[in-house]
Amino acid sequence: MKIEIITTGDEVMQGVIVDTNTPWIAERCHMFGHEVVRHQAVADDAAAIGEALVAASKNADAVVVTGGLGPTADDITVEAAAGAFGAKLVMHEEVLEEIRRFFERVGRPMSRSNEKQALVPEGAEVLPNRVGTAPGIKVKFGGAWFFFLPGVPRELYQIFDDSVAPWLKEGAAQAISERVLRCFGLPEASVDEKLSGVDLSGARLSFRVKFPEVILKVVARDADPAKARQSTTLAAGAIREKLGVAIYGEGETSLAEALGAMLVERKMTLAVAESCTGGELASRITDVAGASAWFDRGAVTYSNRSKMEMLSVPEDVLRAHGAVSEETAIAMAEGLKKSSGASIAVAITGIAGPGGGSPEKPVGTVFAALAAEGGVRAHERHISRDRVGFKQFVAWTALDLVRRHLLGA
Amino acid sequence: MKIEIITTGDEVMQGVIVDTNTPWIAERCHMFGHEVVRHQAVADDAAAIGEALVAASKNADAVVVTGGLGPTADDITVEAAAGAFGAKLVMHEEVLEEIRRFFERVGRPMSRSNEKQALVPEGAEVLPNRVGTAPGIKVKFGGAWFFFLPGVPRELYQIFDDSVAPWLKEGAAQAISERVLRCFGLPEASVDEKLSGVDLSGARLSFRVKFPEVILKVVARDADPAKARQSTTLAAGAIREKLGVAIYGEGETSLAEALGAMLVERKMTLAVAESCTGGELASRITDVAGASAWFDRGAVTYSNRSKMEMLSVPEDVLRAHGAVSEETAIAMAEGLKKSSGASIAVAITGIAGPGGGSPEKPVGTVFAALAAEGGVRAHERHISRDRVGFKQFVAWTALDLVRRHLLGA
Numbered sequence A, B: 001m002k003i004e005i006i007t008t009g010d011e012v013m014q015g016v017i018v019d020t021n022t023p024w025i026a027e028r029c030h031m032f033g034h035e036v037v038r039h040q041a042v043a044d045d046a047a048a049i050g051e052a053l054v055a056a057s058k059n060a061d062a063v064v065v066t067g068g069l070g071p072t073a074d075d076i077t078v079e080a081a082a083g084a085f086g087a088k089l090v091m092h093e094e095v096l097e098e099i100r101r102f103f104e105r106v107g108r109p110m111s112r113s114n115e116k117q118a119l120v121p122e123g124a125e126v127l128p129n130r131v132g133t134a135p136g137i138k139v140k141f142g143g144a145w146f147f148f149l150p151g152v153p154r155e156l157y158q159i160f161d162d163s164v165a166p167w168l169k170e171g172a173a174q175a176i177s178e179r180v181l182r183c184f185g186l187p188e189a190s191v192d193e194k195l196s197g198v199d200l201s202g203a204r205l206s207f208r209v210k211f212p213e214v215i216l217k218v219v220a221r222d223a224d225p226a227k228a229r230q231s232t233t234l235a236a237g238a239i240r241e242k243l244g245v246a247i248y249g250e251g252e253t254s255l256a257e258a259l260g261a262m263l264v265e266r267k268m269t270l271a272v273a274e275s276c277t278g279g280e281l282a283s284r285i286t287d288v289a290g291a292s293a294w295f296d297r298g299a300v301t302y303s304n305r306s307k308m309e310m311l312s313v314p315e316d317v318l319r320a321h322g323a324v325s326e327e328t329a330i331a332m333a334e335g336l337k338k339s340s341g342a343s344i345a346v347a348i349t350g351i352a353g354p355g356g357g358s359p360e361k362p363v364g365t366v367f368a369a370l371a372a373e374g375g376v377r378a379h380e381r382h383i384s385r386d387r388v389g390f391k392q393f394v395a396w397t398a399l400d401l402v403r404r405h406l407l408g409a
Helices: A021-031 A046-059 A077-085 A093-106 A112-118 A153-171 A188-195 A225-246 A255-265 A280-286 A304-311 A315-321 A326-340 A387-407 B021-031 B046-059 B077-085 B093-106 B112-118 B153-170 B188-195 B225-246 B255-265 B280-286 B304-311 B315-321 B326-340 B387-407
Strands: A002-008 A035-042 A062-066 A089-091 A119-121 A125-127 A136-141 A144-149 A175-183 A204-210 A213-222 A247-250 A270-274 A295-301 A344-350 A365-372 A375-382 B002-008 B035-042 B062-066 B089-091 B119-121 B125-127 B136-141 B144-149 B175-183 B204-210 B213-222 B247-250 B270-274 B295-301 B344-350 B365-372 B375-382
Touching: A002 A021, A002 A046, A021 A035, A021 A062, A021 A153, A035 A046, A035 B046, A046 A062, A046 A077, A046 A144, A046 B035, A062 A153, A077 A089, A077 A119, A077 A136, A077 A144, A093 A112, A112 A119, A119 A136, A125 A153, A136 A153, A144 A153, A175 A225, A188 A204, A188 A213, A188 A225, A188 B112, A213 A225, A225 A247, A247 A255, A255 A280, A255 A387, A270 A280, A270 A326, A280 A295, A280 A387, A280 B280, A295 A304, A295 A326, A295 B304, A304 A315, A304 A326, A304 B295, A304 B326, A315 A326, A326 A344, A326 A365, A326 A375, A326 B304, A344 A387, A365 A387, A375 A387, B002 B021, B002 B046, B021 B035, B021 B062, B021 B153, B035 B046, B046 B062, B046 B077, B046 B144, B062 B153, B077 B089, B077 B119, B077 B136, B077 B144, B093 B112, B112 B119, B119 B136, B125 B153, B136 B153, B144 B153, B175 B225, B188 B204, B188 B213, B188 B225, B213 B225, B225 B247, B247 B255, B255 B280, B255 B387, B270 B280, B270 B326, B280 B295, B280 B387, B295 B304, B295 B326, B304 B315, B304 B326, B315 B326, B326 B344, B326 B365, B326 B375, B344 B387, B365 B387, B375 B387
Parallel strands: A002 A035, A002 A062, A062 A144, A270 A295, A270 A344, B002 B035, B002 B062, B062 B144, B270 B295, B270 B344
Antiparallel strands: A035 B035, A089 A119, A125 A136, A136 A144, A175 A213, A175 A247, A204 A213, A295 B295, A344 A365, A365 A375, B089 B119, B125 B136, B136 B144, B175 B213, B175 B247, B204 B213, B344 B365, B365 B375
């Protein structure tokens, strides 16, 4: 089925509130195998609402409309819909009784304006609201099924799950299989290039940047669920083959989480020393529940003195090569490895900007070093990002350095 | 002016991502006194995009379109627009050169697919993108002005602020004055209560939660810019009087930035010791450009051994009171103050969850301690948030503890 979603409300139009109802509905429609063909949002204006509804009835098989079912004067969705399609509004006695009972239950007086909420288009089906006063309404207008639902999220969710979702499920012709792969270290354009022409076994690939990573999704539909699943399995395999080690995980896993699982498996621990990332690396690590099993400590050494005191970086290394240098990064990692006793110590030093750059070491320069049983490795990178983006990207780079080390990559 | 906003992208249609660009744009259009008459969102489908654009050109004076300007095969907005309005696409040599230079600057090879981003409708004006490759495009189609902008938020924001906002401002009939006040430590409902009935001198107040803070905005419009400014000045003063020390700053200032300015003024430095916040506190501090002037170091001490080794916490304190205790928080702050020589040391220990709680010390328990010249102070809090929200809130609480200490509050 083709589905359109319409939101009404001045607050949405003026950007006062972010409309999270529409993505919530869209995700469910998509999950049931339907195609969401358009969203529209319009102000609390009868003409604008009517126009949007009529356009939707020509564009889609089903239309989900949220907002404007409340008791106040600017709640006009049902009236506008009846006007646009020439339908008559009738007082629904059972709904009126429900609303009366609702107010008795919560011990508040029912206002006259609540009676309006019992007006429904003639011939419409009423969808019960167990958590508020406005019921949902299901009605066929101009060849499309319309579902009118309240804009209050918890009321919307309840009515949708109870009364709309089963209808959508029934109407779904095909099963859907979906796989999400997470990729770090390759820019979007390179991912695109590497995957051009790859055989996806009938699945559909989409990807998006969620800085600093790229998230790939393969979706397959088939009347036979096993076939849909087989398509995504084959497609995911083909993608992994092309992108190799750049795919760090699947589903909702974060890079730090994937790394943590590898360390736990190997019974290893990690310590980090940060200059330019200033705690960002440690914080991404400690976002992972249970990180204490594999994360020992972090040192945020912003001053030269703290590098000497906390990490035993020799003063002459700092003097000879500067705080931002491969030599200092190595000394930081080695010092921390020794003092912490962790299996692996990783260290970062660089220039996050906007100040502090020089012709030899411009803003964006970063050195990372990793000290482990087998010795030390280091690399230099140049990251062109604002301060906060630089910190995020470099923190991920450090996590990835450890991950690749464990993989022998 | 009547304005319509259009978003393109399969991921929006499928509910994979919440479209926060549209409310961001809508808020600005509304602020400049224009009426946003409709939002539309459509999939990456040339026919659907074309139809939406044509409908918008009949409905509005200006149309802001986001998404689909990237280098990949599913980025088709400009092509679809040219098709819908019968415009010719031409290679814009300067833009192509800009894209080449961008890749040189970031030291990555330019892919062939990036060339597509230099194709613009004949006669269009190019709006520079300083942070990415896809430029914005301004062009008149079917009687309406169209602004095509990238969907990547930081690119969108930059191009909009540089090239669209001035155009919208010019088209506005009235002068607008705006003041933004930032508040931490009071829940939204308390802010609402404290401000009910306050005289806003004709300005309009709105506020929203941007976790963990509450952001208040006062806006006044007047044909006379001085009068508009006077309204917001008086309103901001009245709000500050009611909320007092909970207002930590104005405009784009962060809490860490406000604190940094206070420390610099007093020629003081700060060191932090974190257990449960795991680097989040240090990372928010080091987000501030120039933080090295007042931030000395941070210790992320996840293990007991690291608390003893990095902060000289006595083993018997840990044994007698546990790692999550007021006594340990105080020992952490005092140990760090002594070893770092910073003017102020602040320490955090607590239980972020989801595991690790007990009946006496449930998940969400946190102890903070501050050691300074005059001695040490500590407090206990209970924060009911998920792990990441807990870390963020507690980090802000620690910054606020230092700020209030400096204010003698």
